Amino acid sequence: MRGETAGAFRRELVGFAGIVERNTYLIRRFVWWELAWFLYTVANTLTIVFIAKGVEAGGYRLDVNREMIILLIGAVVWSYLGLVFEIETETVAWERWEGTIEYTFMAPLSRPAHLLGMGAFAVLYGVIRTVALFGLVAVMLGVHFTNPNFATATVVLAASSVSFVGIGMMTAVLPLVSPEKGTQLGFIAQGLLLVVSGVYYPVSVLPQWMQWLSVLSPATYTLEGARRAILDGAGVSAVWDDLWPLIVIGVVAVPLGLYVFSLGERYAKQHGRLKRSG
């Protein structure tokens, strides 16, 4: 019995690694596209961060270096969280585009191993990309950090990644339930998170109803925590107010995401939606 359990767990781990392996092959095969997209993100981040200099040039008095870091953190953190969310959300969409959906879903790979494998790859790839983006843009702009606590920022991002993987699982089910509109709905969800989470401005400037939504978005706490860590050198205990909601959202979102996905998969199997042509 113990041996059987160990064997089953080993198979799950191998399957989980298979998802990461496959996505790594895909990145390698689309490496020029990835590079182009990375350079576009660099340009986009620079554009956003230059807004601080633009405001100063317009005659307004502000701490340009601090404002540039605030915008830089917003752009970089959103680039990371957006990537994690997108990869997880497109779990089904990729398979449908490539026509492999039936083969993946008929394989003896548990859905947690499948979806967590997508999440693990997203985090791995996202971290590499984000470190490169942050480093490159910081050097290009010459921003200086007086007292950054990157370790705390990493803890905040790690907690946030779990939440985004969980939410991504819930939106990943949309193309399964609605092959025609599901992917679009995923983009809408991502856009909603972008607008309410205070990526480039404090959430206090939002209309009240948007501020209520911002409380539910893990990105709000991530950005707040990361900014306090990098700008003010806050330690883990000092960002606890931002950390605990992220942990709670993560603890709820992953099991809920798996549950929602299992309901969607069952619906797709009942209605014949689990096929390549949709």
Place this chain on the structure above:
Amino acid sequence: MSIEPAVEVCDLRKEFIRRDGSRMRGGVRRRRVPALRDVSFTVARGECVAILGQNGSGKSTLVRVLSTLLLHDGGSARVFGVDVAAKPRAVQRLVNRVSVEASFFKRMSPDENLSYSARFYGLTPRQTRTAIPEILRRVGFPPERRGEPMEDLSRGMQQKIALARALLTSPVLLLLDEPTTGLDPRSKLEVQELVRDMRRRHDCTILLCTHDMTEAEALADRVGILHEGVLLALDTPAEVRDRYGAETLEDAFMAATGRSFEDEAEEEVHA
């Protein structure tokens, strides 16, 4: 002691809900379309059974139920005694499939496609390092093309890789859903020979869904005729011909269904 059949399908029913194009108050009118109507049959271990049917006859629905991609509405389907709806994971470990579309990540190479998909069946990199070249050699795939993107390979080559993918996981039940449709005659014969070879070497049970009568006769021990979701006959090719007083399987099919595959092709042209 009775020997458990490889496949046991009993009164299997499946319906789909389709939009019928007309509108009614409150939305689009929908109707129920039966895809499988009380289908019952068994396949013995090691046997190859071909199910003949036109497009829309229910062949692919049957394959998708057996491969756990579709939940049936009534009846039961068991693979080596395991219920496909109740224990899908156990069934998934026993089954693999080759369908009409090769279905790969097109930018990735055969090696990469086979490698990651083998992981889903629990095969480690150490196992696939030797198994993949060996299986590709057996299906006659040129080793120097193992690193090329799938999209650069011919349909015949892609279908060989699809067979290799199935072989790699050592399935005891292989579901072949029109595996040679659209292939040139030479590739078709090569794929058929590979299917025979799989049976010889692997003690593999095969359920072949096709509308190629020659292929069915060449590969299968028994042939079934599925028409509009109803299994009209299932017997040896000779007995199916005798039953309908036909000289060929094609004539038997026409006698059983009142239609030929040419009718279908013509309908598609006029549609």
